Amino acid sequence: MLSAVPRPVIVRAPSKVNLHLAVGDLRDDGYHELTSVYQALSLHDDVEVRDSDELSVAVQGESARVVPTDRRNLVWQAAELLAERAGRDPRVAISIAKGIPVAGGMAGGSADAAAALVALDELWQLGLDRADLDEFAARLGSDVPFSLRGGTAIGTGRGEKLLPVLSRNSFHWVLALAKGGLRTPDVFRELDRLRSEGEPPRLGAADELMHALAVGDPHQLAPLLGNDLQPAALSLKPELRRTLRAGTAAGALAGIVSGSGPTCAFLCADADAAVAVGAELAGAGVCRTVRTAHGPVPGARVIDDKTER
Numbered sequence: 031m032l033s034a035v036p037r038p039v040i041v042r043a044p045s046k047v048n049l050h051l052a053v054g055d056l057r058d059d060g061y062h063e064l065t066s067v068y069q070a071l072s073l074h075d076d077v078e079v080r081d082s083d084e085l086s087v088a089v090q091g092e093s094a095r096v097v098p099t100d101r102r103n104l105v106w107q108a109a110e111l112l113a114e115r116a117g118r119d120p121r122v123a124i125s126i127a128k129g130i131p132v133a134g135g136m137a138g139g140s141a142d143a144a145a146a147l148v149a150l151d152e153l154w155q156l157g158l159d160r161a162d163l164d165e166f167a168a169r170l171g172s173d174v175p176f177s178l179r180g181g182t183a184i185g186t187g188r189g190e191k192l193l194p195v196l197s198r199n200s201f202h203w204v205l206a207l208a209k210g211g212l213r214t215p216d217v218f219r220e221l222d223r224l225r226s227e228g229e230p231p232r233l234g235a236a237d238e239l240m241h242a243l244a245v246g247d248p249h250q251l252a253p254l255l256g257n258d259l260q261p262a263a264l265s266l267k268p269e270l271r272r273t274l275r276a277g278t279a280a281g282a283l284a285g286i287v288s289g290s291g292p293t294c295a296f297l298c299a300d301a302d303a304a305v306a307v308g309a310e311l312a313g314a315g316v317c318r319t320v321r322t323a324h325g326p327v328p329g330a331r332v333i334d335d336k337t338e339r
């Protein structure tokens with residue numbers, strides 16, 4: 031009798047934008063204390079896992095060339111962690127279809143790590159519960175727990191301690207993808223340098239922003255978006271100032287640098303406005319390429335095939 035070959039598992043994981051990113055002081059462990067309100071966006075990566083003779087990683091799509099395919103890739107580390115827990119060898123071929131810009135401040139690597147955890151739990155039938163997955167996620171990176179959970183959430187600690195945030199309606203975004211990336215540690219370091227020289231203004235509490243999310247009104251939300259890392263990202267990539275100006279000139283309600291950048295995220299009044307802003311921004315020559323997206327969307331989840339929407 032033929033033994034059944036387990037089918038590959040495909041998991042889709044979202045990108046994120048930080049609607050509010052308040053950065054506190056540098057801790058002894060090298061991380062900064064944060065308050066981050068995350069929203070998961072429809073721009074996504076798909077991660078496929080299948081049984082194989084050895085662990086391997088392949089990457090296609092958005093800037094695939096610059097993504098490592100060895101132990102430096104977070105999906106490799108996720109596979110080793112889960113295999114150790116399951117007491118088995120990580121013999122699995124992992125294939126990543128990237129839609130999320132690499133080193134773009136949109137948590138692409140974290141999305142892939144979260145997707146790999148969910149996919150391998152399914153492939154290897156480990157039956158992990160939410161708490162187990164959260165713990166593995168936090169070991170892989172500060173943003174990975176949010177990539178698992180998705181939706182809209184507030185993160186504290188180094189960003190990994192999450193609580194859901196009530197958010198009504200969908201919000202519509204235009205994303206301006208930059209030429210080249212920014213390394214997250216460099217951006218935090220630049221913020222520390224700017225703070226040692228003077229005091230770039232620090233964000234206050236997120237209460238008003240949370241209220242605007244609960245109401246679901248993009249006009250109310252727009253002026254409340256804020257990111258303490260933005261001055262540092264602009265200091266390292268001054269050309270982003272032009273991108274931000276061009277987005278609001280094109281009709282966006284507001285524009286911010288996404289997380290550690292250099293992607294700029296523009297909040298728009300509705301889906302039609304996002305298409306119009308995207309078209310104008312694409313013609314303005316202020317970024318590498320433009321995408322539209324909406325949020326919130328779910329966290330990493332198994333899908334039947336990559337054509338699923």
Ligand SMILES: C[C@@](CO)(OP(=O)(O)O)[C@H](O)COP(=O)(O)OP(=O)(O)OC[C@H]1O[C@@H](n2ccc(N)nc2=O)[C@H](O)[C@@H]1O
Pocket residue numbers: 048051060061062063064066134135136137138140170171172173174187188189214215218288289290291
């Ligand atoms: C800034 C944020 C905002 O959501 O994401 P990105 O915009 O890069 O996607 C996150 O805090 C990034 O999360 P993630 O990319 O998972 O970072 P990690 O791998 O945990 O940390 C990479 C490095 O960033 C710095 N780091 C990260 C998180 C934190 N709270 N304080 C820090 O100082 C540290 O130098 C750390 O060594």
Ligand SMILES: Nc1ncnc2c1ncn2[C@@H]1O[C@H](COP(=O)(O)OP(=O)(O)O)[C@@H](O)[C@H]1O
Pocket residue numbers: 096097098102103104105126131132133134135136137138139140142143211212214290291
């Ligand atoms: N699966 C992955 N996808 C993208 N980058 C990855 C991945 N695994 C590890 N990396 C490394 O992480 C760095 C940060 O990538 P990414 O997560 O896309 O950006 P950000 O931290 O700005 O959101 C990349 O430059 C790359 O070297």
